[in-house]
Amino acid sequence: MKVLKFGGTSVGSAGRMQKLLDIINPQERQIVVLSAMSGTTNNLVEIGQAYLVNDKAKAANLVAALKDKYEIVIKDLLKKPETFEQGKGVIDYHFKLLSSFANDLFTPIEDKIILAQGELLSTALYHIYLKEIGVPSVLLPALAFMKTDEDNEPVVDHITTHLNPLLDKHPDVNLFITQGFICRNAFGEIDNLRRGGSDYTASLIGAGIRSEEVQIWTDIDGMHNNDPRIVNNTKPIAQLSFDEAAELAYFGAKILHPQSVFPAQKYKIPVRLLNTMDPQAAGTLITNTSEKDKIKSIAAKDGITAIKIQSSRMLLAHGFLRRVFEVFERYRTSIDMITTSEVAVSLTIDDTTYLGEITAELGKFGSVEIDVNHTIICVVGDFGAEKHGYAARVLEAIKHVPVRMISYGGSDHNMSVLVKTEEKVEVLRSLHSRLF
Ligand code: ADP
Ligand code: ASP
């Protein structure tokens, strides 16, 4: 059974939803994961922010404006009076809920409930549309099987044990529609898999049911060899290994949620990145194998803070790095890059929630310097067993730009450099023209 995920643009209008059946084959048993219609989650974030600062008038205006959009969607999508009324009922229900948070006790729990409404709306409306045109389908509530644990990690076994019985209940139905992004957390509250999380949902479901393939349908023909929003003449990559794809997703290739590769990788489920606007395009196939000796793609991750700890006294002493790492572990802050010298160690983080506390604790080991507004540029490929010349080619291409850190050799498929964010565009373009 395949899992097909359609992103925000792919379900971004009534017309787009109506065209999904060009891609989904109703004769084949499959799970269809939908995102919220494009723009909706951003709107929901704004609504939550308005409630959070108790600006009820602003929240009411935002809710009304979003509702207007959905009124137009159902007019275009649902042509029969009976199904139109059902669509109207769905909209009224969800928007009444969105209006109901105008109390003074607005907490992160209510905020997460608000964020969940986008996927609940898109899937409910698409399900009604399928009913209208006579295509049998079942709407599966993701909240019944998608769950995270105390560490906010999704639980694949929970999907297996809770989703399979739901599928078994409908042996005669081929199409199962469900929500991306949303889940229940360890406390049973409505939560989500973070922005862009519908990709993660698809991969998790794929893993949970040991799917034959996961397809991520989006608005571009696969993973490109550089960020197409910044660089001209980028090209789709036909084939990537799971490790390469994970690296690119983690280091900023927005086409994939950073963690979405891992569940599919664990169960060796091929992932295809495909273009809803051009379904015949080959896209990108992600599997266990990699094309040898090749630079594949470049990605960039902004919002990076570099921390340098200088300590002539302690660095050579064994156990020093452990103590440094323990500080980050205590504050549940993960480190992306690390470089060391005899007298100093530099590392980067992207979550600065506890930067103050971390800096204070590291100060006990030596002097600490913080550099904000940096970007990690990550070059991914198979650098081969002997790694001839790859590092030189990368550094040659950016020799005119100041580089704060370099990381190479951690794996066979990644080289990263840290630069000031203001240099990002130049670095991406310069690498592109010289490496490809
Ligand atoms: P969806 O809503 O379908 O999940 P996203 O907007 O999350 O789609 O991801 C697709 C977008 O990712 C593309 O439109 C493109 O602008 C952006 N993107 C960034 N880097 C890359 C890359 N290396 N390859 C392809 N797309 C990329
Ligand atoms: N709707 C969510 C978001 O915009 C999840 C997704 O689209 O993947 O982040």
Ligand code: MG
């Ligand atoms: Mg996305």
